Amino acid sequence: MTPNTYKEIQLANRPEGTPTDSDFNFVEKNIPTIGTDELLLKTLYLSVDPYMRGRMKDQKSYVAPFELNKAITGGVLAEVIESNSDDFKQGDIVTGTLDWAQYNVADAKSVQKVDPSIAPITTRLGILGLTGLTAYFGLLDIGKPQQGETVVVSGAAGAVGSVVGQIAKLKGAHVVGIAGSQDKIDYLINELGFDEAVNYKDDNFKEAFKKTVPNGVDVYFDNVGGEVSDAVIFEINRNARVVLCGAISAYNNPEGDIGPRIQWKFITTSSMMKGFTLGDYAHDFKTGAQDLGKWLQEGKLKYEETIVEGFEKTPEAFLGLFEGSNLGKQLVKVADPEFAKL
Template sequence: MAGKNTQVLMKQHPKGWVTEEDFEIVEREIPKPGPDQVLVRNIYLSLDPYMRGRMDPVRSYAAHLKPGDMMGGGTVGQVIESNVASLPVGAYVNGMLGWQGYAVAKANELRVLDPKVAPISTSLGVLGMPGVTGHYGLMEIGQPKAGETVVVSAASGAVGSVVGQIAKIKGCRVVGIAGGQEKCDYVVKELGFDACIDYKAPDMQAAFKAATPDRVDVYFENVGGEIMEMVFGRLNSFARVPLCGIISQYNGQPYPFTGMRHILVNRAKVQGFIISEHMGYWPGAIMEMAGWIKAGKLKYREDVAEGLRSAPAAFIGLLKGKNFGKQLVRIAPETL
C-alpha cells in the first residue's frame, strides 16, 4: 500500500506539565495484516486524561510508557485489508490502536460498530469508555436515589456530562462544576443540570454552598484538589463518592487533602474504579444510553482537532481544560 503510517511517540517522560517537546512524530511503513488479522485505517483518536498518568514512570494500574513508545489510546477506524471472515473490508471498528494512522489487530481486540445506530465517533465518547465510565461510576458506586443531590466535577466533559444527565433521568438534583461561564451555561441550559458552579469565579465557595442547600449525597469526582476539598466539606451522612479521576494533580505536586475527617464523620464511601476491569458491564450500559440518545434524553458534544499531528497540542489543551466536550482527533475522512 502506498503512503506512510504516521505515529506519535512519547519522546521523554514529562517533568510537570506536558509540552509538545515530550512527543515525537515519526513516519513508518504501513503494516501488513498477518493470519487472523485486519488492517485498520484509523479515523478518530480519543484523547483522555488517563494518558497523562501513563507518561510517568511510576506504579499504576497499567504499565507506564518508556521513551520511544507509541502513545496508546482508543480509536475508531475502518477495515481496509482483512484476513478475518467476520471483519470484511469496509467494516467500522473500535479498539485501542493508539496514536497512529494505521494498525493491525485481531478480531477479539475490536468492537464492530453500526454507523446506522449512532455516529461512529460516539464509540469514543458517550457510547464508549467515557460514557460507560460515567454510567458505571454513578449507578454502581454512587447509587443515586430520586430527590438526592448529585454533584459532578468537570461537568461539561465527556464523563461528567453523562453522569449529570443520567442523574437527572433518575430524578436527582444535579449540580455541576466547570471552568468558565460558557461551559456552565451549556451544562444548565443544554444538558438540564439544576445548577453549575464556575470554579474560576472568585465566589466559588459561596456559590457552591448556595447551590447545595441539602448538602451532597453523591459526588462524582473527576478533578481532585481544591474542588474535592470543597465538596467533601458538604457531604451528607452516608454519601457516596465514585473516584474517577484527579486531573488537577496529574501535572504537579499532590494536593495536601485534609478531608479525611469528613469521610469519617459522615461515614462516606469513597471508591476508585477503572472501567476496563468491568467489561461485562459495557453492552448493557451502551444499549441503555443509545436508547436515551434516541429519545432525546442524553446529549453530547465533541471537540475535534484536525490531523494526527495536532494530537499533542490537543492533549495538552485537554489537561488544561481548554476542550469543550469529548476531545477527539480526526485522523482521516470517514469514507475512503
C-alpha cells in the same frame, strides 16, 4: 490509495509537570503486510483522554505505563482497508485500543465492529464508548443516586462529567455541575438540564457552590481532585458517596498534591469514597451500553464533541484537556474513510 508509509506518535520523554510538544515524537514507518486474521486499519478518529497522563509516568497503576520511544495507545476509530479475517471486510468501521498512528495492523479479535446506522460513529469513542460507560458505572454502582438527593459532578462539561449529570437527572437527583467557564456553565444549564452550575475559577467559588447545595451533598462524582474537591467534600451529608473517577488537577503536579486531610469528614458523616477504573465493570459492559444507547435514542442524553482536524494536532488536543479547552468529548479527526459511506 494507501501510501507506503505512515506516522505514529511515540512518547519521547516522561514529562515532569505539564507535558509539552517535545514529549511527543512523530516517527515515520512503513506500512506492513498483514498476517493471518489481521487487519490493516486506517485511523479516522483518535480519542485523547485525561487518564493517559497517568500512563506517561513510570509508576505502578491500573494499566502499565507507556513505553518510551514506542507508540502511545488509546481509543481509535478506524476503517478496514485490508482484511485477512472472515469477520471483517474492507470498508467496515471498527474501534479498539490502538496506536496513535495513521495506520494500524491489528488482530481481528482486538477490535469491535461499529454499526454506523445506529448513531454517528464518533459516539463509540464517547457517550456510547468507554467514556459513557465510565460515567454509567461510576455513578450508578458507586454513587447510587436516589430520587431527590443532591449529586455534584466536577469536570461537568467534560466527556464523562456531562454524561454523569444527565444520568443523575434521569434518576431524579438535584444535579450541580462544576466547570471552568461561563460558556460551560451555560451549556450545562441550558443544554443538558443541570439544576445548577458553578464556575470554579470564580473568586467566590466556595460561597457560590455552597448556595447550590442547600441540602448538602449526597453523591460527589469527582473528575478533578484538588481544591474543588476539598470544597465539595466539606459539604457532604451523612452516608454520602464520593466517586473517584479522576484527579486532573493533580496529574501534572510533580511536587505532590497537598491539602486538608479529609478522613475526619468521612468519620463524622459515615461517608464512603471509592476509586474505580472501567475495567472493574468489564463483565457488565453490555448492560451499560444498552442503557446508554436506549437513552441516547430516546433523546434523554445529549452530547457534545470538540473535534480538532489533523493527526499532527493530536498532542495539542491532548494538552488542551488540562486547560479545559474541550466541551464534551475531545477527538482528533485524522482522515476521511476511503470505502465506507457514513
